[in-house]
Amino acid sequence: MSDGAGCSAERTGVNHRYGFVAHGGGHAGNRRSNEPQDLCEKETAMADERPEKILAALGGAGNIVEIEGCITRLRCELHDGSIIDEAALKQAGAMGVVKLGAVVQVIVGPEADTIASDIEDLL
Structure with missing residues (x-):
């Protein structure tokens, strides 16, 4: 969290x-x-790393045209949708990935808006 x-x-x-x-x-x-006694630190560290990991799996900042949170999904318009790493997205906590050409939806749960905002800060 x-x-x-x-x-x-x-x-x-x-x-x-x-x-x-x-x-x-x-x-x-x-x-x-x-x-574990340090559960809070582990949860915080994992949450803090998620935006960076998701951004990398989407092909990096240079591949992002637009990203926005929508309820439980990150809606991403990419320059090249073929270079995303679905396995890395799932390892970063994505529950699913929907690809439609250069548009990708990454299902991340109710924290989608926060993650999208954090990714925008990284761009």
Whole structure:
């Protein structure tokens, strides 16, 4: 979660599927025993790397004509749609890729607008 909303010293339970945190009295006994102590740092690092990885997989800044977030997808107009690396997109967290010539939609989930904005900052 790029905004850090899921990271809290008092966290007692995290629902990774829906991205919310259940707060409680901060009792250490409520924490899952197999949850790594540095989960927040790992989530933040992964979220921070996503825009760079997605941009690289789309062929780099020079291949982007336009990119915008649309609910759960990154809508990308590219100079050359044939050079994208679908495997790298999926490794960066994409749930799917839809190609139609030079237009590519990368399904990334509800954080699409944030990722698109971060990629635009990199251009």
